Amino acid sequence: MINSSLIKNSRYGLSKRLKLDKVVLLMALFFLLLLPVLVWHNDYILQVFTHALLLATLALAWNILGVSGSISLGHAAFFGAGAYASALLSLDSGLSVWLTIPLAGFITTGLGFIMGLICMRLRGAYFALATLAFIEIPRVVTDNWDGLTHGSLGLVGLPGFPSLHLGSWHIDFYSSITASYYLILIYSLVLLGLVGFIFRSNLGLALQAIREEEVAAEAVGIRANSFRLLSMLLSAFFTGISGACYAHLVRYINPGLVYGLHFSAIPMIFAICGGRFTIIGPALAALIIYPLDQFIFHPLIPAGHEFLYGAVLIFAVLFMPAGFWGRMQRNTEVGLFTKSSSSGI
Amino acid sequence: MWTTVLVSGISLGSFYTLIALGFALIFGVTRNFNLAHGELLVLAGYVAYWLWKVCALPFVFTFPVAILVLLLVCLGLQRLFARLSEPLELNSIVLSFGVAIVIQNSMLFLFSGNYRLIRIPSLNQGIRFHGFYMSYGQLTLLLLSLIIIFLLYIIMYRTYLGKALRATIQDKEAAALAGINVAVMGTLAFCLGAVLIGLAGPLYGCIHYLYPSTGREVTLLAITITIFAGVGRLSGIILAGWILGLAESFTVIFCGASWREMVAAVLLLTLLTFRPHGILGDKL
Numbered sequence: 085m086i087n088s089s090l091i092k093n094s095r096y097g098l099s100k101r102l103k104l105d106k107v108v109l110l111m112a113l114f115f116l117l118l119l120p121v122l123v124w125h126n127d128y129i130l131q132v133f134t135h136a137l138l139l140a141t142l143a144l145a146w147n148i149l150g151v152s153g154s155i156s157l158g159h160a161a162f163f164g165a166g167a168y169a170s171a172l173l174s175l176d177s178g179l180s181v182w183l184t185i186p187l188a189g190f191i192t193t194g195l196g197f198i199m200g201l202i203c204m205r206l207r208g209a210y211f212a213l214a215t216l217a218f219i220e221i222p223r224v225v226t227d228n229w230d231g232l233t234h235g236s237l238g239l240v241g242l243p244g245f246p247s248l249h250l251g252s253w254h255i256d257f258y259s260s261i262t263a264s265y266y267l268i269l270i271y272s273l274v275l276l277g278l279v280g281f282i283f284r285s286n287l288g289l290a291l292q293a294i295r296e297e298e299v300a301a302e303a304v305g306i307r308a309n310s311f312r313l314l315s316m317l318l319s320a321f322f323t324g325i326s327g328a329c330y331a332h333l334v335r336y337i338n339p340g341l342v343y344g345l346h347f348s349a350i351p352m353i354f355a356i357c358g359g360r361f362t363i364i365g366p367a368l369a370a371l372i373i374y375p376l377d378q379f380i381f382h383p384l385i386p387a388g389h390e391f392l393y394g395a396v397l398i399f400a401v402l403f404m405p406a407g408f409w410g411r412m413q414r415n416t417e418v419g420l421f422t423k424s425s426s427s428g429i
Numbered sequence: 430m431w432t433t434v435l436v437s438g439i440s441l442g443s444f445y446t447l448i449a450l451g452f453a454l455i456f457g458v459t460r461n462f463n464l465a466h467g468e469l470l471v472l473a474g475y476v477a478y479w480l481w482k483v484c485a486l487p488f489v490f491t492f493p494v495a496i497l498v499l500l501l502v503c504l505g506l507q508r509l510f511a512r513l514s515e516p517l518e519l520n521s522i523v524l525s526f527g528v529a530i531v532i533q534n535s536m537l538f539l540f541s542g543n544y545r546l547i548r549i550p551s552l553n554q555g556i557r558f559h560g561f562y563m564s565y566g567q568l569t570l571l572l573l574s575l576i577i578i579f580l581l582y583i584i585m586y587r588t589y590l591g592k593a594l595r596a597t598i599q600d601k602e603a604a605a606l607a608g609i610n611v612a613v614m615g616t617l618a619f620c621l622g623a624v625l626i627g628l629a630g631p632l633y634g635c636i637h638y639l640y641p642s643t644g645r646e647v648t649l650l651a652i653t654i655t656i657f658a659g660v661g662r663l664s665g666i667i668l669a670g671w672i673l674g675l676a677e678s679f680t681v682i683f684c685g686a687s688w689r690e691m692v693a694a695v696l697l698l699t700l701l702t703f704r705p706h707g708i709l710g711d712k713l
Contacts (some may be wrong), residue, residue, distance in 0.1 A: 155519060157526065202702055209462060209518030213652055214701045216464075220649070220694035228687050345645065349530060356523065388538030394530030401524045402512055 120262045130261045136374040137268045143354035143366030144279050145322035150360050152315045153295030158215030159323050160348030161222045166192040166324025167331040167342045171239050181245055185328040192324025193317050200313040223343035238338025245332055264333055280363045291315055353393045357400040359407030368409050432561045434678045440567040442674020443574035446667050447629045449654035451622035457598035457660050458618035461510045461521035465529035466651050467644030473499050473630020474639045475536055478545050496627030503623035507616055537641040544638040577628055646690055653697040
């Protein structure tokens with residue numbers, strides 16, 4: 085008996101559906117590229133979308149770890165560490181921001197290594213809890229080490245991105261929101277390309293194998309702990325860079341802000357709602373949900389509008405475990421977490 | 430110095446045990462981590478604050494109302510958690526994370542972010558005894574917590590219902606084979622947890638400022654104590670609560686109050702690194 089779903093998934097049907105996906109993506113890309121023109125350089129809308137793109141990069145970086153099946157609730161530790169590292173380096177030693185951002189990424193990778201050493205032997209729920217607990221350590225240290233980090237008051241007057249002179253073009257990031265927007269857009273596109281490259285490489289295959297069935301992956305020779313550690317380091321690196329970009333975009337940080345729930349929960353929420361098994365899903369979720377929250381819910385409910393993130397997370401967990409982009413890609417054959425073993429070690 | 434550490438550690442630790450009991454019960458019976466636990470506690474605190482401040486209800490009468498509100502909320506939560514599939518622990522963490530965000534923002538919307546405190550002046554006086562000082566607040570906390578823990582002990586270890594709950598905690602399938610309705614046990618666990626949170630919430634409002642995002646650290650406390658104690662042993666939770674309370678008091682008095690928040694986190698991470706199945710409990 086011919087299974088009708090087999091026909092639906094056959095070459096012909098697949099290619100038709102793929103075209104729709106590509107059209108959507110192309111439209112999104114054009115929208116983003118032409119956004120400043122479309123909104124007549126409206127600063128507020130551009131700022132919202134710049135922040136949305138930054139969150140998209142965070143979600144993409146989170147998903148590098150998420151594709152291995154590890155749910156990390158503590159990426160704010162990396163975000164805050166990257167922000168503070170870059171801020172302190174550029175404030176105190178006067179290094180150029182273009183230099184401190186990658187340096188912050190490397191420092192954050194060091195922090196990720198420490199977290200990896202602590203957490204790598206854990207699985208599933210206990211890994212998530214360990215990462216949840218781990219945020220406290222950089223946060224409390226930053227809060228209390230007044231001599232280094234100026235404590236809970238935060239750092240003000242951080243240098244922004246230095247002006248670029250390309251031939252006759254003079255790009256000033258201070259005065260031009262459009263320039264910052266394009267900078268973050270370029271960063272997110274580059275990160276998207278990198279993440280796509282990682283997911284399609286052997287590393288990505290190994291991570292997916294670990295996610296699906298760890299015992300079988302180990303049997304084939306994939307050392308789960310090593311690959312998960314590697315994915316955590318990569319994830320930490322890009323999260324740190326995003327944190328550094330945030331510090332120099334907003335030019336004010338304090339521990340409560342950068343180590344807070346906002347930057348810890350939201351990448352996870354975007355990744356799960358967008359599609360943990362896809363490459364671009366997290367970024368798309370960021371670009372849809374965050375502007376939705378800012379443009380529609382924030383004016384309606386000035387205090388408490390962030391319930392939207394909790395609501396979409398609950399909806400995704402219960403009804404769309406593969407995320408809306410994963411659903412479009414017909415990745416529905418997997419549940420939210422496919423691992424059959426749920427114990428800690 | 431040391432008596433202060435001891436007094437504050439034990440009284441605070443007993444309170445932490447009370448907080449963690451609800452979480453441990455729900456986790457033990459249904460294997461659902463409820464990351465919204467802290468937010469529920471703060472919700473109970475806010476309900477008590479509102480009743481005490483706006484409706485001028487005497488503080489003792491806020492307990493039943495808080496328990497009722499929490500019962501309703503927890504029954505709703507149980508409906509959500511019942512829809513989860515394997516692996517329960519991880520799914521419930523993510524789901525309850527979302528629920529926590531929703532509850533936190535609802536409280537922000539309803540009560541605003543201002544710090545609230547239930548001030549009962551008589552609790553600040555205390556008893557002095559040869560250089561040993563214990564405030565009435567700490568005494569109330571200690572006694573109330575011990576009484577409630579004792580009542581829970583009676584329920585869990587001296588009644589047939591408690592036996593059924595303990596059986597479900599030990600092995601769900603075997604309990605089902607023995608004729609215990611596991612789904613009902615799960616609902617019952619949520620209800621008991623709601624009662625415990627409803628009792629602990631108003632007390633929390635007395636000793637700690639209430640603001641929407643304070644639930645985070647409470648959840649971390651509950652998680653630490655539950656994992657410390659392992660699953661299925663009441664004595665483990667009491668011991669874990671006291672150890673955490675003493676560790677925090679020690680840190681506050683000798684290192685400064687700002688390092689307090691790190692104690693639970695460091696304890697949890699150390700536990701998870703070396704003994705993920707708890708100090709006293711069996712394999713999770």
